[in-house]
Amino acid sequence: MLRSNAEEIPGALPSGSSYESVNKTRHSKDSQPVDTITQTYWTERMIAIRDHRDKEAFGEVFNHFAPRVKAFLMKGGAEPSMAEECTQEAMITLWNKAALFDPSRASVSTWVFTIARNKKIDILRRRNRPEPEELPWGPEPEPQPGDVIELQQETDRLAAAIADLPEKQREIITRAFYGDLTHQELSDQTGLPLGTIKSRIRLALERLRHSLS
């Protein structure tokens, strides 16, 4: 299911000098799908935010993701001004909660999605959405680089597989995320290609638990 969406790359890349660094990465890792290289780039920028409080990296992440989050929120029914405010709050939360970013468990786009989703709900309810307890961090929480790459590749395969779903099924999934379906309208989805990404997430959770014992 590997598929390189080469035509999407220009829009996915940041401007200026960062483009060159992505290009460099691309040449050095020819065997990987282009999307994965883009994902790797965003993961590196997010880690720079997390570990070095890198404001330039934050600017790049903002310029790429904020307009997409705003679009997502507007498709979900938010007025432009509310979508704008919510997106800004989400990006500040991304900075403040960067320590929780684990690239072996979620891609940057997944991480951004969960923050934006929660921020929207927090604003609507005026209190925090009930979230599962964070897994405790042990003395050695850092994932292996190979685990990070694997997760990114699985995320790409998932995106390609979702794109390849029969149109009706894809529409149901997408509308579910925009809140256009009630859960009565949702049927249990079968045949969604989630098995392999679940294996990656399972490994990441096991690593967190084992680092404690």
Add this chain to the structure above:
Amino acid sequence: MTAKHTLPEKLMLSYAAGTLPEAFDLVIASHLSLCDESRIGVEAYEAIGGTIIEKEIPVSMSPGALDRCFGRLDGQAPRPKSGDAVNAVFPKPLRDMIGGDIDTVNWRSIGRGVKQAIIETEGRATVRLLSIPGGVEMPEHGHQGMEVTLVLQGAFKDGQDRFARGDIEVATDDMDHQPVAEDGDVCICLAATENPLRFNSFVPKLLQPLFRI
């Protein structure tokens, strides 16, 4: 940590999408804190959310949005806290919602030794804590909507199935089910219902508005 009875796929999707009423968010977040298998499933659906964000056609942020965010960034990234309240009966999302563990619950008796406490939430659903002595049946009821029940202490049986701490039971409006608390520990459950339940027998129906069961 994995429960025997995990979350159905469509609730994984709805929770990941962020489209459930707060009452359901609370029960599911509490369940995910106790069950890695369901947590893995929800995070896999969140990865779909990430792929949707990534494919959005960008909508411009307002001029100066990034600069306004820059002005609000703090230097420090707080490390996540770990290992709090290890011996608590209630998972963290529930403790956060009611402001403490099981000893802070303000129970009200609803007869036959059964006690309950309603937790105020937003939206078209109700969530309550139930305390059922061993051997006692929950009042017979059908549903006008979906009911999701999480066991926090003790266990109950419903037909052939046994539900213990961490297990979740999902009942829909087309089934009459009959949970009975197992002999032994008092069974403590957290249950969310889409609509007030309708009772099949005469007396409880009269009591329903009074007790909001």
